[in-house]
Amino acid sequence: MEAQVPKQSASLLILNGKSAGNEELRQAVKYYRQEGYPLFVRVTWEHGDAQRYVAEAVERGVATVIGGDGTINEVAGALTLLPAAQRPCLGILPLGTANDFATACTIPLELDKALLLAIVGKPVPIDIAQVNNDRFFINMATGGFGTRITTETPEKLKSALGGASYFIHGLLRMDTLKADSCEIRGPDFHWQGDALVIGIGNGRLAGGGQALCPGALINDGRLQLRIIASEEWLPTLINSLANGDDHPQSLSASSPWLQVDAPNEIIFNLDGEPLRGRQFHITVIPAALTCRLPPQCPLLA
Structure with a gap:
């Protein structure tokens, strides 16, 4: 890893339990923290945890909430429910079984590069789909x-x-x-x-x-x-x-x-x-x- 990370607001990374022990990701998180970027990590245990962590991100004034393909559904839904003025940006890591969304978006499969993109990439507006209003x-x-x-x-x-x-x-x-x-x-x-x-x-x-x-x-x-x-x-x-x-x-x-x-x-x-x-x-x-x-x-x- 040789990227220089610009200093800016913090990010919160939400992982499911299966991804928490990923050594490549642990090294990437450690590296960017050492570069001076504030990065919080939370691990989900049961349904509803991601929504609580998104609420925590708002309280902390976090700029970006990062989810893997395995948690992206709950994270994106929780972000959508927030008032627009309070809504952090979404970042994505390829941590799911198939990584279909990350692959289609051409997000790097190397976790250090994907994490850098999630931290400092340019935010763009995207749509989300709602089913039965909830x-x-x-x-x-x-x-x-x-x-x-x-x-x-x-x-x-x-x-x-x-x-x-x-x-x-x-x-x-x-x-x-x-x-x-x-x-x-x-x-x-x-x-x-x-x-x-x-x-x-x-x-x-x-x-x-x-x-x-x-x-x-x-x-x-x-x-x-x-x-x-x-x-x-x-x-x-x-x-x-x-x-x-x-x-x-x-x-x-x-x-x-x-x-x-x-x-x-x-x-x-x-x-x-x-x-x-x-x-x-x-x-x-x-x-x-x-x-x-x-x-x-x-x-x-």
Whole structure:
């Protein structure tokens, strides 16, 4: 590490327990503290901890709250609930299983470089999506077979294989493959049928690097919808997701809001957090947060 860190306001880093022992991150934190930058670290134990730590950041006058992909959902949601005048900037570290959002934003995978960006990067306004007026996601809401796989993939497999664990676990569970019957509406869109995969993207990647919503941008005030409805599940899924291309059995749309209704309970995965229900109203909150991102971030319009 040879970067010179400008002196400015403090940052608060929120980690989940799995990341707290990461030696590379510990060394990066130690280095930047020695360079004179005030950096607080908090570790979550249970749901709600991140929101309490964000409140602490406001009390301390912290300029940036930094989360990993594993805590970003709760951190971003807590920041969104703050009054705009009190809201710290968001920084992101690639500390999740798949790091889909960080990867799509081209945030460095080296933790020292990612931490430097989170501390001193230029803040830019970004959108966040709200679900049923009380839940949020910054990257993507996914439904269908892929969501059941990511929800059920064992923690040990994720720790060993990262994003590839989702694909491997999916191959092992093909006996459970079935589509979700639902109706999806937007201001200029309507679809009803059986969906094998549903992606509602503010970001582009899901499930370990699959370009489910390849045209999504995080500052355009819109969500990208991707539906894969196909009985020929394997060639469609592999070709469409691996290449990021449209497919005859794939439908895409862009909308500021979407309404999803299902006759039976379905699961949406919101940045890794499952949400069950039969009705989901998903809308964009434009420029809800500021986030420290690379200058040429592909997700910015």
